[in-house]
Amino acid sequence: MRAAGELALLQRRQVPNGIQTGSSEAVWLNRFPDYRKLLENAVRWRCEPQVSFEPTGGSTIPDTIEVSWRRAAGGELLLHLLNHTGAMSRPIEQLLPVYNLRILLHADAVPKGNLRAQALVSDANLKIERQRNVPVVLLPRLDAYEAIILPSA
Numbered sequence: 646m647r648a649a650g651e652l653a654l655l656q657r658r659q660v661p662n663g664i665q666t667g668s669s670e671a672v673w674l675n676r677f678p679d680y681r682k683l684l685e686n687a688v689r690w691r692c693e694p695q696v697s698f699e700p701t702g703g704s705t706i707p708d709t710i711e712v713s714w715r716r717a718a719g720g721e722l723l724l725h726l727l728n729h730t731g732a733m734s735r736p737i738e739q740l741l742p743v744y745n746l747r748i749l750l751h752a753d754a755v756p757k758g759n760l761r762a763q764a765l766v767s768d769a770n771l772k773i774e775r776q777r778n779v780p781v782v783l784l785p786r787l788d789a790y791e792a793i794i795l796p797s798a
Contacts, residue, residue, distance in 0.1 A: 681708070695752040696724065699781070701745045710743065710787070714752065720797035722754060728787050746784040748793075755780055755795065765792040 695714055698706040713725040726746075731737030762771040762782045771793065772783045782793060 693751060695750075697749045697751060699747040699749055701747055706746070707743065710746075716754065717794075722752075722795040722797075724748070724750075724782075724793040724795070726784075726787055726791045726793070728789055740789055743787040744785065746787055748782040748784060749776065750780045750782065750795075756797070761796055763794050763796075765794055766790060 696712050698710070700706050707730045709729040709731075711725075711727040711729060713727075715723045715725070717723055726748075728740060728743060729737070730741045730743060732739045732741065760773050760780050762773055763769070764771055764784065766788075767786070769785075774781045774783065784791065784793070
């Protein structure tokens with residue numbers, strides 16, 4: 646029996662014919678798109694996204710952007726974006742920037758009134774729109790990393 650709040654991990658096991666099984670290993674080591682989509686669908690089924698991306702102008706949003714959402718000691722919300730989009734060679738030798746990123750902030754922690762957003766790495770004030778009462782931050786370019794701060798009211 647697990648204690649409340651303890652993380653459950655899928656275990657790898659060996660079956661008689663020598664094939665190793667374990668969903669978490671298959672997803673992260675093999676990078677099969679179907680496995681990633683299956684895991685993504687299961688997570689989205691159980692919990693609403695706090696942050697999502699919306700494509701613009703016929704572009705697609707790669708699933709290679711890592712998101713971290715934090716609250717600073719002063720109450721400011723910090724959105725960290727790490728871009729893992731690269732050319733086909735591995736390890737990544739050339740990072741590919743992502744342009745015109747529309748970031749939808751679904752989190753309940755986002756203030757309902759007027760918002761300001763500032764990109765700390767590119768040192769830019771970012772435009773914010775509302776779409777069906779959801780704040781949308783417009784980031785013109787994501788290189789390797791960006792931190793977006795939403796000052797508290």
